[in-house]
Amino acid sequence: MEDQDIQSLIERVHKADSAVKLLTAVRSLASSGHQKAIPILIEALGYNNPGAAVAAVEGLINLGDMSVPYLLEQIDGYNYGARAWATRALAGIGHPSALDHLQEAALTDFSMSVRRSAAKGLGYIGWSKLSGLKVAEGQKKAIETLFKVLDDPEWVVRYAAVVGLQNLAVSLDEKSLVKSIFERLEQQLETESELGVCARIQLALQEIEVLGGKI
């Protein structure tokens, strides 16, 4: 895409004078896949327009690793709504540099929908982007965080932690870590009060056993 075209897409976002126009403008900009769209998409997370925010998050996730530094840089001191959307974008991208932020969000954010997406995101981090030693450290951190998230008062957050742990378990090579996840989930099954979460734990245990074959 030519620079001129991306400029006109950006202009359309800034000139939008109705919720619907803003939504369509953000959508077009998001689908451009252009690096120059990133700061404007991040800006759109703070417009208090859920439709536009969803489109911007999708666009940022599709842009992937490129948007991570911008998201991390902008995330502090941002308004709460924008911060929540940015967390979702970081969870969807799964870059290891977002690990600290996702950990904090999964454990302490007051919105359960943010905690839930951060918890899932912790299970979908692209470890190959880290160098050897840091991988083990990061994985351990993600697992420990998700074990804590299993105590969240909201079922949907615990559900997301199970999903995150399952993905970690089937993607990890380190047998002792896989085993610790398997055992922690078995333990959770004993105390979990929500039937739906119990079913998800059961599915996770099955998947880890079948795909892993490493317990």
Add this chain to the structure above:
Amino acid sequence: MVDYSEDNKAMGSSTGQGSADDPAYTIEQALSNLQQTDDPSARYYAAWWIGRFRVNEPTAIEALLTALEDESDRSPDGGYPLRRNAAKALGKLGDVSVVPALIHALNCSDYYVRESSAQSLEMLGDERAIPGLIRLLDGGVEAAQQVEGKPHLSEPYEAILEALGTLQAKNAVSLIEPFVNHFVPKVQFAAARALYQLTENPIYGERLVKALQETTLQVRRSALMDLGAIGYLGAVDAIANTLAENSLKLISLKGILEHHLTQQPIKQELDDDLVHLMNVMDSLL
């Protein structure tokens, strides 16, 4: 459909007498406020509070039953505000000894007392309520008209139909069926929901799936909750694709999941439909 805004209204009216978060407002205070008759608004709030915090004690039940017969607290249009709150609270305490009193309250002249009573009878799950609920369907759809100058129909049809479905009133199927074509969408959905619960005929589940395409968000949300409540497995993909908050989709899907889990032991291998359902839930997190 449970209307949470009612609770908020009760909260709003409580200014100055201790709110839900006020530690100074105790069970003892709520009970004594409910038993006194000098301050109607304190009594009204106490009835709500006892339901909200599920104060399931004999004195609470007794005081609420008295409040359900109250004549003193009247709204300008002749309604019985205290009775409404008492009826609601009685549904939340889970004590079926109050069922006859709630059945009696289905005949109250105040529409909102009848509505709250029907909702509470549904919650209490006691089939003794069925004949009284069926009686409110007298005259069928023809009688189910808007009341002039009021924001509601002649009877609380939504609550009645939902209660009949939950209470498994199999003998009411032919009476409920015509309501699927009622002119108010929420009444149509309540009928479809009840008929699915009573017959498990997918036609009615599909009726609610169709509602997921409606243009108003409020209607789509309501259909999501109905599909979760009846556990209609055929709705899974339509739920994922409807335009609504993921949080509500997840609650709806969890409802369907749990509906099916209660029919098979959890230790058993999960069947493909449920695995698919959970994969969809995963994608919405």
